[in-house]
Amino acid sequence: MGTAREQSNLSYNTPSFVRRSVVRVLDVDTMKTLNPTRPKRGQANRRERVRTENVNAGFDNLRKLIPTDPEDRKLSKIEVLRLATSYINHLFNLTKAE
Secondary structure, X not given: OOOHHHHHOOOOXXXXXXXXXXXXXXXXXXXXXXXXOHHHHHHHHHHHHHHHHHHXXXXXXXXXXXXXXXXXXXXXXXXXXXXXXXXXXHHHHHHHHO
C-alpha cells in the first residue's frame, strides 16, 4: 500500500500544512486499525455528555428556586450562582435577626 507520502505524491516543495492535511485525511481512513483507543474516546465523550446534562439539570433546578422578576426570565449560569449566593445570605440574615 505504501506510506501516506507515497500515496499523496507530494514533494517537499509543497507547503507543510498541505502535506499534514493530506496525511490526516489518509490516516482517518485507517483510524480503526491505527488507533485502538477510539472506543475509549467514545466512552469518555458519553460520560462527559452525561456529566454536562447533570450539571445543566442542577442549574435548572436551582434556577426554579431563585425568585426573579419577571418570573419567566431565564438566568445565565453565573447569574444563577450569584443570585443563589445572595438569596442564601438574605435568608441567613433573616433567621439571624429573629
